[in-house]
Each structure stands twice: as C-alpha cells, then as structure tokens.
Amino acid sequence: MFQFIKDLLLPSDDPTTAQTIVFVAAAITGGVLLGRLKVAKVGIGAAGVLFVGLLMGHLGYSLHTETMHYIRDFGLILFVYAVGLQVGPSFFASLKKDGLVMNGIAITAVFISFLVAWIIMRSTGTTAENMAGIMTGAVTNTPSLGAAKSVLKEVAAVKQGTYADPANGYAIAYPFGAVGEILLIILFMKIFKVKVKDEQQRFEEKRQKDYPHPSVVKCRVTNPNAFGKTLGELLNKESLKDVIVTRIKCSGTTKVSTPTADTVLKERDVLMLVGLPDDVDVVVTMLGRVSTDNFITSDEEIESRDITVTKNNATQKSLAQLNMESAYGVKVTRIFRGGMELIATRDFVVHMGDTLRVVGPVSELKNAEQFLGNSRHRLAEPELATIFVGIILGLILGSIPLAIPGLPVPVKLGIAAGPLLVAIFISRYGGVAHLHSYMNQSAAWFMRDFGIALFFAAVGINAGKTLYESFMANNGWMWLVYGMAITSIPVIFIALVGRLVFKINFLQIAGMIGGTYTSPPTLAFCNGYFKGDVPAQAYATVYPLVTIARILAAQLFILLFLQ
Structure with missing residues (x-):
C-alpha cells in the first residue's frame, strides 16, 4: 500500500x-x-x-x-x-x-x-x-x-x-x-x-572625519554685505552650491516659507541651512551668525517629511532633473540609502527605494508624495x-x-x-x-x-x-x-x-x-x-x-x- x-x-x-x-x-x-x-x-x-x-x-x-x-x-x-x-x-x-x-x-x-x-x-x-x-x-x-x-x-x-x-x-x-x-x-x-x-x-571618529553627517544650522543674517542680495547671488560659488536653504523666517514676523534662488535677504532674516559641516560654517560666516530662533521650526505650514521613492517616473534621474523646487515648491535636503545619510546634491541620481527628506509647505508635500510614490506595498x-x-x-x-x-x-x-x-x-x-x-x-x-x-x-x-x-x-x-x-x-x-x-x-x-x-x-x-x-x-x-x-x-x- x-x-x-x-x-x-x-x-x-x-x-x-x-x-x-x-x-x-x-x-x-x-x-x-x-x-x-x-x-x-x-x-x-x-x-x-x-x-x-x-x-x-x-x-x-x-x-x-x-x-x-x-x-x-x-x-x-x-x-x-x-x-x-x-x-x-x-x-x-x-x-x-x-x-x-x-x-x-x-x-x-x-x-x-x-x-x-x-x-x-x-x-x-x-x-x-x-x-x-x-x-x-x-x-x-x-x-x-x-x-x-x-x-x-x-x-x-x-x-x-x-x-x-x-x-x-x-x-x-x-x-x-x-x-x-x-x-x-x-x-x-x-x-x-x-x-x-x-x-x-x-x-x-575617523568615519565622522572622512564622511561627516549633514549639518543643520539656523543662521541669522547680520552681515551688511548680504543685505538686499538674493540667495542665488550669495551661494553661486561651486563649493557652496550643495548648501541647501530649506526655510526662511523674515525679520519682524513669525511667518516661515520655503525660499528660492530669487529670495532677497533682509537684515535679521533667519535661515535654516543643511549641508556638509565645513560648507555650512562658511555660509554662516558669510551671512552673519548662528541663531537660536525657534519660530523657524514651529510653523505648522512648513514641514519636513521622509518620502520613499516607489514610482518609476521618479527613478534613475538626478535631483536637478526632478527639479522638485520648481515643480512642487519643496526642497530635498537628504537622501537615505542602504543605511547611509547623504547630502542631496543636484547631480545625485535617485533609485527605487531611496528615502528623500523633503521640506516645504504641507499642501505641496502631498503633491510631492504622490509624484514620488511612498508606497511600501510597491517595494514589497x-x-x-x-x-x-x-x-x-x-x-x-x-x-x-x-x-x-x-x-x-x-x-x-x-x-x-x-x-x-x-x-x-x-x-x-x-x-x-x-x-x-x-x-x-x-x-x-x-x-x-x-x-x-x-x-x-x-x-x-x-x-x-x-x-x-x-x-x-x-x-x-x-x-x-x-x-x-x-x-x-x-x-x-x-x-x-x-x-x-x-x-x-x-x-x-x-x-x-x-x-x-x-x-x-x-x-x-x-x-x-x-x-x-x-x-x-x-x-x-x-x-x-x-x-x-x-x-x-x-x-x-x-x-x-x-x-
């Protein structure tokens, strides 16, 4: 049997x-x-x-x-x-x-x-x-x-x-x-x-020296040489192009917005800077001094959100090609891939599964999220x-x-x-x-x-x-x-x-x-x-x-x- x-x-x-x-x-x-x-x-x-x-x-x-x-x-x-x-x-x-x-x-x-x-x-x-x-x-x-x-x-x-x-x-x-x-x-x-x-x-200690984590610093504009100039004019040096200005709080107000290259700086404006520590220090020295202002991070209209790329139309393209700032009014500040935290340079090529840290108005972040995907099911x-x-x-x-x-x-x-x-x-x-x-x-x-x-x-x-x-x-x-x-x-x-x-x-x-x-x-x-x-x-x-x-x-x- x-x-x-x-x-x-x-x-x-x-x-x-x-x-x-x-x-x-x-x-x-x-x-x-x-x-x-x-x-x-x-x-x-x-x-x-x-x-x-x-x-x-x-x-x-x-x-x-x-x-x-x-x-x-x-x-x-x-x-x-x-x-x-x-x-x-x-x-x-x-x-x-x-x-x-x-x-x-x-x-x-x-x-x-x-x-x-x-x-x-x-x-x-x-x-x-x-x-x-x-x-x-x-x-x-x-x-x-x-x-x-x-x-x-x-x-x-x-x-x-x-x-x-x-x-x-x-x-x-x-x-x-x-x-x-x-x-x-x-x-x-x-x-x-x-x-x-x-x-x-x-x-x-050696890794921090060779591969420093991105630095996030608040800077108050106090240098007269920066008054009346645009961010594009001030950050046009090749070594400073990868310093990202994610937020600006205009002097005398509590309103926070996402700046562009055409944003004109005024005395006592407060900026949020993201970049490699040495580059950020150079920008702070050029614009003024480090700020302790808390309003720039408390505005509910501007938010930082981690979005995972899960759509094909957003992959195998550089951040410059995606042009998130012009298309959605948001800025990519960092990329997380394979356990590493990386600076969002313009020539960085995005892959499926990358997680982007995006800063901008809440309404625009929703549109950016739809474009990038953010579907865990897709990655499964x-x-x-x-x-x-x-x-x-x-x-x-x-x-x-x-x-x-x-x-x-x-x-x-x-x-x-x-x-x-x-x-x-x-x-x-x-x-x-x-x-x-x-x-x-x-x-x-x-x-x-x-x-x-x-x-x-x-x-x-x-x-x-x-x-x-x-x-x-x-x-x-x-x-x-x-x-x-x-x-x-x-x-x-x-x-x-x-x-x-x-x-x-x-x-x-x-x-x-x-x-x-x-x-x-x-x-x-x-x-x-x-x-x-x-x-x-x-x-x-x-x-x-x-x-x-x-x-x-x-x-x-x-x-x-x-x-």
Whole structure:
C-alpha cells in the first residue's frame, strides 16, 4: 500500500526527477537544522546543507543527472546574483581611501592562497583537481568550487579524460576554513591587545572625519554685505552650491516659507541651512551668525517629511532633473540609502527605494508624495523582470571566452562571476531601462540562502558517493592539513599587514578576513562579537573583487596544472 512512499524516499540506482527534488529538499531541511547548532556561538550556517548532502550521498542517495546539474548551477546563479544586488550600492563608494587598500590586501591574500596551494601540490604530488577542491574549501568560497567543476568538465571533454571531483577536497577542507578564520581572529585580538570599545570609538571618529553627517544650522543674517542680495547671488560659488536653504523666517514676523534662488535677504532674516559641516560654517560666516530662533521650526505650514521613492517616473534621474523646487515648491535636503545619510546634491541620481527628506509647505508635500510614490506595498513586490534580465546578461558575460595561449580551453567569468558583476552594476545604476533593481532585504536574503542551499544539496549528494573512498585513498587527514595551511597563511598576512603596515582598525580587519574568505559564519561571528556594522561594511567592501579573483584563480589552477 505504501510502496510508492518507499519508492519516493529510499535511494535508487536510477532516481526520477521527483525523487531528486525530494532528496534535495531533505538535504536542505536537515542541513538548515544542523547549521543552526552553535558551539561557542559559532555555527556553520548554510554549509550544514553540504554536510548533510555528503552523508546522504555516502548512504547511497543519488540524483537524476540532468536535474542535478540544473539545480546545482541555478542555485549558484541565484546566490551570486543576490549577493551582487546586496553589495552593489555600496561597492563603488567603498573603492575610495581605505577601500582601495583593503581590496589590495585581499587580492594579495588570494594570490598567496593560490601560491601556497601550488607549493603543496608540487611538494606532495596531489593532483590539480583535488588541490583545487582543497583550495576552494580552505577559503570557503563556493563560487570558485563551481568554477573549478565547470572548467574541469570542459577540459575533460577536450582531453577525453576522467578526473576526481573537486567537491571531495572542498568538503574536507571547508570545516577548518570556516572555524580557523574565527580562531585566528581571536588569536590576533590577543596578540594586538585589542579592546573592542576603543576600536569602535576610533572608527567612529575617523568615519565622522572622512564622511561627516549633514549639518543643520539656523543662521541669522547680520552681515551688511548680504543685505538686499538674493540667495542665488550669495551661494553661486561651486563649493557652496550643495548648501541647501530649506526655510526662511523674515525679520519682524513669525511667518516661515520655503525660499528660492530669487529670495532677497533682509537684515535679521533667519535661515535654516543643511549641508556638509565645513560648507555650512562658511555660509554662516558669510551671512552673519548662528541663531537660536525657534519660530523657524514651529510653523505648522512648513514641514519636513521622509518620502520613499516607489514610482518609476521618479527613478534613475538626478535631483536637478526632478527639479522638485520648481515643480512642487519643496526642497530635498537628504537622501537615505542602504543605511547611509547623504547630502542631496543636484547631480545625485535617485533609485527605487531611496528615502528623500523633503521640506516645504504641507499642501505641496502631498503633491510631492504622490509624484514620488511612498508606497511600501510597491517595494514589497520584487521586480522579477529585472532579476531574470540581469541573469541573462550575466550568463552572456560569463560565457565570453578569454583565450590564453597555452591553455587547453579559454578562461571565462562563468556562471558565478558573470551574474555577480551584472548584479553589482544593475544595483549601482538602479536597474535596466525602466526596470528597477530594488529588492527588500528579506527577499534578497531568501534568494541568496535558497540559491546556496540548492547548490550545496546537489554538490553534497553527488560528491558524497565517493567522499569516503577519496578520503581513504588520498589520506584525507593530510588533505585537512593542506587546507589548514591554505586557510591560515593568508589570514596571518591580512592581520599583520593590515594592522602593522596600514594601521587599519581591527574591526575592519576582522570583516576583511571574512570577506576575503567569503565566509558567512565568520561575518556572523564578527557581527555578534563586535556588536556593530563595521565588520559587515569591510566584508562588503572586499567581497565582490575577491569572489571574482577566486573564481578566476580556481579556473587557472585547473588549466595550468591539470595533467
């Protein structure tokens, strides 16, 4: 009576598509539960799916070949695309000052891990495909494993050869790769005698200096040189054009209005100024002095309101193009995007999901709100068309062959780096044509975690069939030692060079290590241990370039050293 249930749940020599889906779902379910277990507040997260899949494969479960390839590759694409959407908006801004230094250190660490893997391979006689798997597992980089497997398949077709599955080495090296980074972070905290509160304070002081928050100051006009002149005349210098005058209270009255460039200043007028602190100080000195007038903020006819952009006709346009002052009689003073508060400069390009702080008459604010949208329901709907257009473009980019003399097959960005790059650019520029790229955090996290779970389940079950035999035949304990070396040496380099040479804040160094190893467990540890967003910012700063570098490194390792 229940034979059909046994057929669906038990291992089979020739599994159907339905069985494959059931097995993958079972691996994901067990892996998620395993990933939630923590030792000393550290868990393996999504990697739990890989280990449950390996166990299932060892117990005899297998997947329908074509379905397995689809699940594995599509899962990887979803994962890297979601990551690109998340880190894209802040990635280009991070390539300044500390960002360039951090990316330079991280890319050097990628080269060091490649060099250490090559030295071990040459010294021990380990095959290139196995060492590539150990290398990708030791640095906990899933996309590079996918790239290694993809290029290995192409080389096998050209050379008509049979090669070991890199996933075996990946699975053996991964556990220490995930835990070892955390242990080394703790070790260097002791070596450098790091005090978390002191590091946090130093970071905030430096951030305030490099990226000051907008300053809001009330100014009374007392300088005779400003009497009778328009705001346009006084603020026509390039350095002062981004200082915004949001309100004016005329002398001798309590009436507050929104000024324009043609507004003429009179003695003892009071202005509300918004801009970078240094620029605002210059304007206050030029016009008069700081005021303590309270009437300018008490007028009920003028209001400040935060409005979220949710209409397509207001996106991918600069504030100068939107011209809110002329169209609606209101002024945009600040923009909130990705947790950052930004000055509303005229050339700032508005994206879907940006929140604008708008000041003006209450009646005009309602019209501005209708124009901008301010619909939370609209943001809850992901733009599926943009996602799949981006995936198509990413696969086209990833399929472009880059022929290198002497290599059996061309190097490609592949199904991982191609979609990652496209997602970064699409999220940076707001979308494709009229299709916006905004995705709320819960949807992005779901897409990311769902994708990596599919990939780990397919890879784990498929590799689990030969993991034990491979471990015994190749002295798996030595593979573990090789992985420990590949994990540890670059981390030591990052910590020493970052701290001693470039004097980087240790909270950023910890995030750099997690980003260089693209390790969610390490990031989760840093977020919980340091209780702040500093490590996450450093993680996102180096993640994109490192991921691409590791994908290319894995391919080159196979192409250069495969016998």
